[in-house]
Amino acid sequence: MQKRLMISFIIIMCLTLTLSYMLFLNIYSSHIVKIIKNELYKDADNLFLFLSEHDDVEGYLNSYVNETGNNISVVYDGKQINSSQGVSKEIINNLTNRLKESDKSDLIRISGNERIIAVGESSPDRAISVFISASYDKYAGFGVDEWTYLIVIFTLCLAVSILLWYRFIFHITRSIKNITRVVSDITDGNYEELIHYEYDDEMGELVKAFNLMANKLKSIMEEMHDRNSKLEAVLKGIVNGVIAIDDHGKIILINEAAKKILNLSNTDVIDKYLLEVIRNYRLSQELDSYIHKKTKNNVDFEINLPQNKTLKVYINPIVNSELANKTIGTVIVFNDITELKRLERIRSDFVANVSHELRTPLTSIMGFVETLKEGNIKDEATTERFLDIISLETERLTRLINDILTLSEIENVREDVKKDVIGIKDLIEDITYILDSKAKEKNVNILIKIDPEDLKIIANRDRIHQLFINLIDNGIKYNKENGTVIINVWKEKCNINISVKDTGIGIPREHIPRIFERFYRVDKGRSRKLGGTGLGLAIVKHIIESMNGDIVINSEPGVGTEFLITLNGVCDNLT
Ligand SMILES: Nc1ncnc2c1ncn2[C@@H]1O[C@H](COP(=O)(O)OP(=O)(O)OP(=O)(O)O)[C@@H](O)[C@H]1O
Ligand SMILES: [Mg+2]
Known part of the structure; x- marks a missing residue:
């Protein structure tokens, strides 16, 4: 653009200077013609003066020609006396005709490449007429100096104009470039940059307006960003899943909780159809009828997902208050x-x-x-x-x-505050004493190994008692005749590990996940016959949970079962 403007400007400048030069030449030449004519009339008057006092016309004419280089002719008493060359006949005739009406007359003729200026004057008594012709170029012709001067002036004008114009264009193009740069910065999300322009002209106004617009845009974007962050924080903090869909059913927003519930943590679902993401017949039907219904009341229902999850789903419209309460989408909120x-x-x-x-x-x-x-x-x-x-x-x-x-x-009472120092050996021996008759009925042998033997723990005695009795009771109850129950307790840092292992009937693998449920029994009839209620292991699990411990079951049907328990931070530092 800068280059194009520069070329156009140079062309305009050359045209302007040429036109100015031509106009100048025109004015100059009319002025010169006027001067020449005045000179020639003066010369004619001098000749009349000379003739009134002298007779040597020819001598005067010759000296005049020598002096001025003009041609001169005098007509008096019907005679025409010419200087060496004399004025052309055609000019004399022309001027003579004009002198009939006035005593002075002049004309300009072009002869070859030359312009001739001629004047004619009659004496007051009309007896004598003088004709003088002069070459215009002799008076006005430009010499080398004049041309040099003209060229220098022309070049100087052009150079100064180009310089000024260049400065002007430079300012404009620089401002346009600045605006372009800032626009692309704004597109990239950088609103900090502003344009500086030192002049108070139209471009300055434009720059000011642009800066104002950029500032406004910045504050709008900041406000939007702020709102977005708040919305994001709220959506992140919500434990419910939130999905917003547009009028076509495509997802426009999804929060972390929704992704977690739907196992979509590493999937980008934005712009996908909701029903592609949650394939559920009930949801698709409810959504379909909701979107096509005129009255948009909130709807809630339950759906079951293939990954064994049940969701309570709420459907609400997204209403734009600025568009005459037009519904622009739907929000689906769901709880797992x-x-x-x-x-x-x-x-x-x-x-x-x-x-x-x-x-x-x-x-x-x-x-x-x-x-x-x-x-x-x-x-x-x-x-x-x-x-x-x-x-x-x-x-x-x-x-x-x-x-x-x-x-x-x-x-x-989840957090157990009651703490006793319990000697494990005594505790287990008490329990085996209680269960002795039961063990003897089946001839089950109970082996106890405690490391260190005098191991003491700090916990609620009743609960630890209950834990051991329930596990050892099971070990005896679900054992074979002549079986064994091995009780192992050992210390590891400040944790206590307990293993109660039997050589009994074992627990089939599919029952293990439910074994801690209340009243759950593998073989109801057998358990009932043995006097069981199905609450023993549920109590064990709750005791362990209340002490932040862990329990693991290793079992093989027909071989035996082992309950492995870890109780954290229950050691008595004295042992
Ligand atoms: N050591 C074990 N070997 C084989 N099966 C077991 C063992 N311990 C528990 N079970 C199975 O787990 C079920 C639940 O045990 P739990 O101790 O909760 O109940 P219960 O022994 O039947 O009754 P309760 O202990 O209340 O008298 C038992 O019915 C039994 O089927
Ligand atoms: Mg039991």
Whole structure:
């Protein structure tokens, strides 16, 4: 652009200077003609003066020609006296005709390359007429000096104009370049740069307006960025999944929680159709009917995903208040209620199980009490047996209620504050003493290994007691005749490891994940026959959780089972 402007300017400048030169020549030549004519008239007047006092016309004419180089002719008494060359006949005739009307007359003729200026003058009595002609070039012709002078002036004018013009163009193009640079900076998100322009002209106005616009744009972008950050922070902080879709069902926004719930952490789903991402018939139907419905009330429903997840979904419209409340999309908010559902199921299972477990011994007790009350049983041995059963069922009921109470107590007091120093050896020996008759019934051998032997831990004695008794009881109950239960306790830094291993029936692999659920039993009939309620391991798990410990089961059906427990930070520093 700078180059094009420069070329155009040089052309305009050359044209202007040429036109100026021509105009100057025109004015100059008319001026010179006027001067020449005046000179020639003066010469004519001098000749009249001379003739009034002298007679030597020819001598005067010759000296005049020699002096001036002009041609001169005089007509008087019908005679024409010429200088050496004289004025041309055609000019004399022309001027003579004109002198009839006036006593002075002049003309300009071109002869070859020469311009001739001629004047004619008659004496007041019209007796004498003088004609003088002169070459214009002799007076006005430009010499080398004049031409040099003209060329120098011309070149100087051109150079100064080009310089000034260049400065002007440079300023304009520099400002345009600056604007272009700042525009591209703005496109790249850099709003800091402003344009500097030192003149207070139209370009200055443009630059000012541009800077103002850039500033405004900057503050708008900052505001938008601020809003976006807040929105992002809010969306990030929300534990619910949030997905916004446009009118075509394409995802325009998704928060981290949604990605986590839908296992999409490393997938870019923006611009994808929602139903491509969540393939669910119910969701697609609800969304379809919602989008095509006129009244947009909020909708909520539950869906099940293939990855065994249950979501509670809420659909809300995105309304643009600036566009006359036009709906421009839909927000889908969802909660992962899988855990809630599981807990709900456990709770209702628990209630059903408790009722069932309570009803069974109660029905049995009631039945025997009724029979005894009727008084039909006269046989003492039978009565004794009935009373034994009633006592057994009552015991069972008591144990069941105690277990439920223990569970609920552990659940309610998550952080155990009661700390006792417990000698592990004594504790286990007490337990084996309690369970001795049960072990003997099956001829199960109990082996105990504690390292160090005098190992002491700091914890709630009742809970640790309960933990060991439940595990050792299972080890005996689900063991084979002549089997073994090996109890191993060892210290590792400040952690205590407990292993209760038996050589019993083992637990099939598919049952292991559910073994800690309340009332869950692998073989219900067998467990019931053995007097179990199915709460033992649930209590163990809760005790371990309350102590921030871990439990692992290694089991092989027909070979045996090992419960491996780690209790963290329970060591007594004295041992
Ligand atoms: N050592 C084990 N070997 C084989 N199966 C076991 C063992 N321990 C537990 N189980 C299985 O796990 C189920 C749940 O055990 P849990 O101790 O919770 O209940 P329970 O022993 O049946 O009753 P409770 O302990 O309340 O008297 C048992 O019914 C049994 O099927
Ligand atoms: Mg048990």
